Amino acid sequence: MAVTIKDVADAAGVSVATVTRALSQPDKVRPATRERVRAVASDLGYHPNRAARGLITGRTGNLGLIVPDLANPFFPGIVKGVQARAHEADHAVFLADTDENPAAEAGLVRRLAKQVDGVVLCSPRMPETELRALAAEIPMVLVYRRIPGAPSVTAGFLDGMRQAVSHLVALGHRRIAYVAGPRTSWANRERVRSLRGVTRSSAFSRSSASAGIGRPMNEGAFPGIGRPTNEGTSPRIGRPTSEGVSVDVGVSTTGGARDEVAEIELIEMGSVMPQFEGGVAAADRILATRATAVIAYNDLVALGLLHRFAARGIAVPEDISVLGFDDIPLGAMVHPALTTVALPKGPAGRAAVDLLLTPQMVNQQLPTQLIVRASTGPAGG
């Protein structure tokens, strides 16, 4: 059937041990013999049987990759990165899709675990405790999620958010809404945190040449909601506790303004599904807040906003500016093209594989980049 190591050994007139050494530990065999063996091997088209090798070495040369939803255009980029790097390292990759079902994740990982040397887990939705247990069981690296006890690769959300807000502020926007993603999403929590950080940080104040600190939101628009409590590091006043229903809530971020040239009013919308439909559903509520700019949890949601705005005859960016996150290919295809904070995808995948191949308990943070296209423009344009 297939050519085995014995065939090569016989043809080369050596033992199987010499063949395996000639191929995998070149320095342990005399150059003349080595070359002869190698010539014969490639001549016969010999490739080691990976199952047999795995049996003895305990390693498979395979990687597992788990994503929440391949249909979400954010993930294919990561998958391609993982694949490219894995192939370079002569590893094949198993792909599994959890269909956005957090309960399926752990099972899938454990199932794959026996056939791979490690798995990269993309944006896992499962609770942290469970995740940590899993990380202790088998080698794995997280992408776009960070927990203690597992290596991970993420991106500079804070910096990305800073670029985004800077951009909007520079265009004159002072009333900015944020459409939140799922509560269970680590990325969403990070974005919210970044957003709050940015609107308080002095770095931002400098970069935008203006202080970015709020005041109680427009009382007329939301009477009775959004009472400011000017204390604590995390001014999460009036944040809706029930999820899904998502009452619109105005949140004023307070802090020591360096100067009062500009004030940003931050409006957090309740969470939506991180998909197109979520954006469509949120669009009208956004309009009701009279925000002049909106930052969406991700591009898909932003696209939903764009769609609904177009349907209602709201001009983007003249009437309202829209900014997304991720930089999925579609963003450049729609009209107007979407301004977005680009998150590394291919590089993230590659980095994850590197971390798997040469294990080290680190969090690798990749850069983000604001991409200005047509969906953002001057306030009150």
Next chain:
Amino acid sequence: MAVTIKDVADAAGVSVATVTRALSQPDKVRPATRERVRAVASDLGYHPNRAARGLITGRTGNLGLIVPDLANPFFPGIVKGVQARAHEADHAVFLADTDENPAAEAGLVRRLAKQVDGVVLCSPRMPETELRALAAEIPMVLVYRRIPGAPSVTAGFLDGMRQAVSHLVALGHRRIAYVAGPRTSWANRERVRSLRGVTRSSAFSRSSASAGIGRPMNEGAFPGIGRPTNEGTSPRIGRPTSEGVSVDVGVSTTGGARDEVAEIELIEMGSVMPQFEGGVAAADRILATRATAVIAYNDLVALGLLHRFAARGIAVPEDISVLGFDDIPLGAMVHPALTTVALPKGPAGRAAVDLLLTPQMVNQQLPTQLIVRASTGPAGG
């Protein structure tokens, strides 16, 4: 380390042979023993080592899946279908992406071949001779490509095209352009063939309540090109032979019209890359043909057309109707939402796996479905 079959055997007080039989050939062992063994096995959390099993049985329980470009939103749907069915059958799937490089396909297949029981090859771009050789080497099923000698699953392009043209004709369109995909694409060839078939078939004539046969195209628009040769079954007059440069060419399909109520003038555009950019690039040329409707090779190209039309202030569908192929999710997100011929994706993937698991040399043809959305409207609207 991991629990082996021997551990189970010892714990259950039987031999390893009995354990393996109890688990995989239940009827070959006494019920009492069988249950005892099974209890112990699940107690210890025993799972057979797949490498060892593969070594002896020659089968791996794995499938390979190769797609041209995961970033093309058409493919994730297929991938998900393959995965779902494979998991049901307790198979894991290796995914590989060729990055639209036809030369990489064969190598990838051969590489995967040794680790899988079979591979499903999605829209392969490689030449048929090479493909046939490959099919002889290892079990594989083709998706969206059909050759003699390999099982495949495709879709009813002819029927889909008939629905599409019927729809446009019913809306009053008589001058329809087709933007072709890559010459190497089987799907493109099929679509062209279907298009020609439809505009000639009496079935279509009936379904559209009008005959659909052309005449030489407008001389003014394309002086000197498109000379009609009214012979042969395949009237491919003036088809550009150089690929890529793609001179616009008018092709008139001739044939015996049943009645002269309606005539369709078919305009074939040179091939473009099957991506967004291809559509953008083709848009202006389409306009120059003064076609009232355009059928794009696929949705991505259609989206490119839409994009460029929007930029030029051409209203869709008022000024021109646009119809795509595939039904990718984005199609529903853009404005106006894209009318398209939906091709089965998940079902195609599932069918492919079935064909791999229970080999049979057939071509399975899945149904297509026209999805009318907002990008098509009455001619001369």
Next chain:
DNA sequence: AATGGCGCTGAAAACCTTTACATCCATGCT
């Protein structure tokens, strides 16, 4: 000249499972 050491190679064990074959026992038949 003998010994130690070193570089190179070969023999064989080990990895874990499946399966062909052997063994054993009980049952039923003659």
Next chain:
DNA sequence: AGCATGGATGTAAAGGTTTTCAGCGCCATT
């Protein structure tokens, strides 16, 4: 009662590789 039959279980080989250990020849050292 003895033997054939057949069902249940055990034994051992096989599958292809890596790795440990031993062996062999040769050079350098004493």
